[in-house]
Each structure stands twice: as C-alpha cells, then as structure tokens.
Amino acid sequence: MVETAEVVVVGGGIIGCAVTWQLANLLPAGTRIVLLDRGPIAGGTSGSCMGHLMVTPDDAREYAFTHESVRLWRELQEQQGGFDYNPTGALYLADTDEDAAMFPVLQQQFGACGDHADVLDRKQLRELEPGLAADLPGALFYPGDGVVLPMLACGAMLRAARQANPNVVVRPFTAVVGVDCDARGVSAVRTTPATIATRAVVNCCGVYAPELQRTLGGPPLPIVPRAGNLAITGHHVSPVRTQLLEISYLRFAHGAAKVDPTRTDDPGGHAVNMQPQSHGGCLIGSTRQFRGMDRTLNPALLRRSLQRAQRYAPGLAAAPIVRTWVGLRPYSLDKHPLIGPWPAVPGLWVAAGHEGLGISLAPITGRLLAEMFTGRPTTIDATAWLPARFGA
Ligand SMILES: Cc1cc2nc3c(=O)[nH]c(=O)nc-3n(C[C@H](O)[C@H](O)[C@H](O)COP(=O)(O)OP(=O)(O)OC[C@H]3O[C@@H](n4cnc5c(N)ncnc54)[C@H](O)[C@@H]3O)c2cc1C
Numbered sequence: 001m002v003e004t005a006e007v008v009v010v011g012g013g014i015i016g017c018a019v020t021w022q023l024a025n026l027l028p029a030g031t032r033i034v035l036l037d038r039g040p041i042a043g044g045t046s047g048s049c050m051g052h053l054m055v056t057p058d059d060a061r062e063y064a065f066t067h068e069s070v071r072l073w074r075e076l077q078e079q080q081g082g083f084d085y086n087p088t089g090a091l092y093l094a095d096t097d098e099d100a101a102m103f104p105v106l107q108q109q110f111g112a113c114g115d116h117a118d119v120l121d122r123k124q125l126r127e128l129e130p131g132l133a134a135d136l137p138g139a140l141f142y143p144g145d146g147v148v149l150p151m152l153a154c155g156a157m158l159r160a161a162r163q164a165n166p167n168v169v170v171r172p173f174t175a176v177v178g179v180d181c182d183a184r185g186v187s188a189v190r191t192t193p194a195t196i197a198t199r200a201v202v203n204c205c206g207v208y209a210p211e212l213q214r215t216l217g218g219p220p221l222p223i224v225p226r227a228g229n230l231a232i233t234g235h236h237v238s239p240v241r242t243q244l245l246e247i248s249y250l251r252f253a254h255g256a257a258k259v260d261p262t263r264t265d266d267p268g269g270h271a272v273n274m275q276p277q278s279h280g281g282c283l284i285g286s287t288r289q290f291r292g293m294d295r296t297l298n299p300a301l302l303r304r305s306l307q308r309a310q311r312y313a314p315g316l317a318a319a320p321i322v323r324t325w326v327g328l329r330p331y332s333l334d335k336h337p338l339i340g341p342w343p344a345v346p347g348l349w350v351a352a353g354h355e356g357l358g359i360s361l362a363p364i365t366g367r368l369l370a371e372m373f374t375g376r377p378t379t380i381d382a383t384a385w386l387p388a389r390f391g392a
Helices: 014-026 060-079 102-112 122-128 150-164 206-214 248-254 299-312 314-318 355-373
Strands: 007-010 033-036 090-093 118-120 139-142 168-171 176-182 185-191 195-197 201-203 223-233 243-246 269-276 282-288 321-332 338-341 348-352
Touching: 007 014, 014 033, 014 150, 014 168, 014 348, 014 355, 060 150, 060 355, 090 102, 102 118, 102 139, 102 248, 118 122, 150 168, 150 355, 201 206, 206 223, 206 321, 206 348, 223 299, 223 355, 243 248, 243 299, 248 269, 248 282, 269 299, 282 299, 299 314, 321 355, 338 355, 348 355
Parallel strands: 007 033, 007 201, 033 168, 090 243, 201 348
Antiparallel strands: 090 139, 118 139, 176 185, 185 195, 223 282, 223 321, 243 269, 269 282, 338 348
C-alpha cells in the first residue's frame, strides 16, 4: 500500500519543526503531516548555532517580524517549556566612541517601533554585569530578547505539534531523494526506503534547500552557506549572565555582505556575541565567512573572536574552552528568508534562507507558512518574504 500525506515537510531543523508545529495547529486535527530528515532532528545548522532570540528594530516590518516571533517563543515556553528558555534581554556593548554613538540611534529605533531600550552608564553596566571590563563606556540594554537551546526547542515544537494533531509523523534518518510531479504539480516525495503520495511539500532544508529544489528543475533557489565558528566554555565559569553582543554586530551581521556571497575566497570577519548557557557555560561567537559547504574550523578567525570576547569579559581568559565547531548559515542572496509557495511548481512550498536569525524567526515563519497554506490572512504582511520575488 502506498503511504499518503496531506503535506510532507522536508528538513527537521528549527524551521521544519516550526512549520510542522504551526501546520498541526491550523490544519484540521487528523490531517496527516509527515516530517522527514535525512539525519537526526536538529542535526544541521540548528544543532550547530547559538540561540539568541533577537528583536531587530531596523524598520517597522523587521520589528513586527522578529517581535511577533519572540512573542510566540514565549507562548511555546508557557505551553511546553523544556528548552532552556532564558529571558536575559540583550546588552549591546561598545569599545570605541564611534560604536558608543550607536546607542542612542538604536534606542531611538526601538522607540520608533513603540518599544524601549535603556542606555546604561558605566556604573549601571557594572551593576548589571560585574564580570565585564571596568573601562567599558556603557551599553544599551534591550529587555525583550532571550536565549534558547535550539536542539531542545525543536523537540518542544514537535511535542506541541503532536499534541495538536496525533497524526503528525516525525521520521528522522529518511532522506528525500526526489519530488515527483504530474500535470497538477507535486504528486509524491521519494525517500530512500519508499514513496509518499502527496500534493504538498515544504522545503525546509536550510543550506541544502537548493539541492532539493534542483531535483525539480526550474530556477535555482538563491541560498548559499555562510560559515560561523563557535566556541563554548566548560560549565559554571561564565562571567556573564546576559546575552551580550558588540553593537558593531548590527553593521556586520545585518548590513549587506561586503563580498560576493557566491565566491569562496572571502577572508571573513567577526563581531563578538556571548551567550550564557543554562549549565553556566558561555557560548562565544560569531564569525562570518563565505566558503561553500566547508565546515572545518578557521582557527585564526575564531581566535580573533575569542580575543574580542576577552576584551569585554576578561574572566573568559581563564575559562577552559571545551569545544569548538562550525555551523553554516543559510544566506539568501537578498538577505531575506523565503516563506511561501514556489509558483513554478504547484504544491511546492519553501521556508528557508534565514541566515543568522533562523532561531529567532522560526515560530513566525511556521505561522506565516501555515496561514498561507490554509488560505488564512497572515498575522503580519508577508509579501516581502514570498519566494516569487526570485522569479519562480
Ligand atoms: C554560528 C551560528 C550562530 C547562529 N546564531 C543564531 C542565533 O543566535 N539566533 C538565531 O536566531 N539564529 C542563529 N543562527 C542561524 C540559525 O542557526 C539558522 O538560521 C537556522 O538554524 C536554520 O534552520 P533550518 O531549519 O533552515 O536549517 P537546518 O537546521 O540546517 O535544517 C535543515 C535540515 O534539512 C535536512 N535535509 C537536507 N536535505 C534533506 C533531504 N534531501 N532529505 C531530508 N532532509 C534533508 C538536514 O539534514 C537538516 O537537518 C546561527 C547560525 C550559525 C551558523
């Protein structure tokens, strides 16, 4: 007997788990939803990243996108918990006067979005974070950010999905090797052991999304990997309690890439990001480099990042680094994720390309995709993220 599903979600990273969760909420209970991953759940980028839930006030649209998503994270915490959610807020740090001049600018951006952030002077900063260097000129504190452990969060989303709809099937270690089409569009998903008949597939494969899309022909999916080196200290040695980032991170991570992302000779760069963990360790990032699918460590770049971390939190110099690794951010060529139908192939949907904000944006991505899928009005205007902008 041929297996059937109303919808097959391919990719069990944070985005595929969020899409499955939100589809389970909005489709009638009993709808058969199958989530497939060729490896373990959260075995891709979502298992090799940081867990900062970041609200970005660049403009009203980005603010609504990130703010609503972080609100949904809090809702998941209330419903499920179990994923080390920590509402630390975020401290933006500066080393130079040029960077300190960005505090009021960012504060004004939060204000323009109807939110608030506080500029802290040197004394207030030391009271909040005594482990930081005494000569720092101050900081900007935004209370709305948080931290999660993404691997556990994937599990929480899938538990919520199965509670909403016991017909949700989660199948790790099952590779999708092709998607079949007929005159009406998508007709089946071919996996390593078998074929699943379905009229709807959601491509949530992160940096591998273009690979799956290639099996269908048509225009390529404009997503390339952007590597990040990370290091984590041992337990109970973190000198900081808040999610910390250099304010220059905003220029570095949110500005346009300074090199052609499709090349692989990018020298890379870094802006430091420090994240307290529930076990008392400190996760330190974060470098950015375009170099294809290469996941080997770049020790020189990581060392520079660690030196910056020690500049801000001198106690880190004595903290043992117990593990280092590389994750690949799915960078979309116009810097915005793709969420919605892929018009060239009826029945094919995409949710991918979230670069360094995929953990933050997972719940709203799942919600928007599920709303479009079920023909509902979307929670926020989602036009800017429709994949059709790439001419599919
Ligand atoms: C160093 C670093 C730090 C980061 N820090 C943060 C942060 O603090 N906050 C934040 O919001 N974001 C952060 N990010 C970004 C975030 O991690 C990503 O945007 C997010 O994890 C992408 O999730 P995904 O589900 O799209 O991809 P993935 O997690 O990679 O999931 C894709 C899945 O698809 C599966 N797959 C691929 N092909 C197939 C196939 N043919 N058949 C079946 N399965 C398949 C893969 O096995 C994989 O599990 C960071 C990223 C990095 C690298």
